[in-house]
Amino acid sequence: MPQLSRRRFLTTVSKGAASIAILGVAACSGDGGDATSTTTAAAPSPSTSAPPQPTVTTTTSGAPATTATSPTSTTTPAGGQAAMWGRVNLGNVSAYILERSGEAVLVDTGLGGSAGAIEAALGSLGLTWANIGHVILTHRHGDHVGSIDAVMAAAPEATGYIGEADAAAVSAPRPMTIVNGGDSVFALDIIATPGHTPGSISVFDPIGRILVSGDAVLGGAEPGSVAGASPRFSDDMAVADQSVIDLASLQPTAILPGHGEPITADAATKLDALATSL
Numbered sequence: 003m004p005q006l007s008r009r010r011f012l013t014t015v016s017k018g019a020a021s022i023a024i025l026g027v028a029a030c031s032g033d034g035g036d037a038t039s040t041t042t043a044a045a046p047s048p049s050t051s052a053p054p055q056p057t058v059t060t061t062t063s064g065a066p067a068t069t070a071t072s073p074t075s076t077t078t079p080a081g082g083q084a085a086m087w088g089r090v091n092l093g094n095v096s097a098y099i100l101e102r103s104g105e106a107v108l109v110d111t112g113l114g115g116s117a118g119a120i121e122a123a124l125g126s127l128g129l130t131w132a133n134i135g136h137v138i139l140t141h142r143h144g145d146h147v148g149s150i151d152a153v154m155a156a157a158p159e160a161t162g163y164i165g166e167a168d169a170a171a172v173s174a175p176r177p178m179t180i181v182n183g184g185d186s187v188f189a190l191d192i193i194a195t196p197g198h199t200p201g202s203i204s205v206f207d208p209i210g211r212i213l214v215s216g217d218a219v220l221g222g223a224e225p226g227s228v229a230g231a232s233p234r235f236s237d238d239m240a241v242a243d244q245s246v247i248d249l250a251s252l253q254p255t256a257i258l259p260g261h262g263e264p265i266t267a268d269a270a271t272k273l274d275a276l277a278t279s280l
């Protein structure tokens with residue numbers, strides 16, 4: 003891992019000391035529908051429709067975070083740091099942004115043509131492309147890597163990361179850094195979650211225990227519920243199920259999935275129940 007210098011951003015926070023806020027930077031669909039009420043399917047079904055224009059909505063998770071459109075206005079306990087993630091709701095798929103100490107990480111890039119929506123989401127968080135130091139791709143599917151070219155061009159200082167077994171399937175304007183389970187990027191834990199694709203990875207933020215799960219765990223059909231990887235779109239369901247079991251051991255406070263709504267209440271309990279059912 004050539005990114006050890008990034009460890010300066012690592013903040014030592016005792017468990018439970020961080021506030022949590024998940025900012026929804028929603029994208030309304032082109033027909034004017036309400037993006038906050040249109041999530042009906044957990045399964046990814048890549049679309050070729052043009053990315054929608056973003057609007058900003060907010061959701062929060064957990065006390066004592068304060069609903070906000072800017073990270074600077076959340077409650078941050080003394081000695082702690084806010085575990086604040088911004089959701090870029092691109093309609094059928096979500097990307098996520100985390101900013102700390104003026105530097106940000108983007109997890110996934112949506113379909114091709116999503117860079118404008120991501121840029122708008124950055125703006126709503128008080129950020130620009132210049133803040134993006136890291137772009138993590140959870141896996142090789144086009145609805146997650148589709149805008150990698152535009153994102154890397156817009157954020158010339160950013161380093162891209164992808165799981166080893168998916169790397170060959172993705173071309174980017176400059177070489178991506180290969181990551182495996184156990185690696186750390188921007189003080190975030192990279193978790194190997196194969197099965198959906200061989201190189202699928204999830205991202206675990208130990209501050210607040212936030213899990214960005216890619217397509218290894220999805221939001222269920224009922225908002226707030228959790229579902230495993232889609233059998234229709236996954237390479238190996240036996241392996242994917244084991245990845246769900248592995249993720250459950252993290253006991254996340256919130257799950258931010260690639261598809262479906264974030265799980266912000268009883269996430270660990272729900273994920274445990276799902277893992278037990280497999």
Ligand SMILES: [Zn+2]
Pocket residue numbers: 046141143198217235
């Ligand atoms: Zn996928």
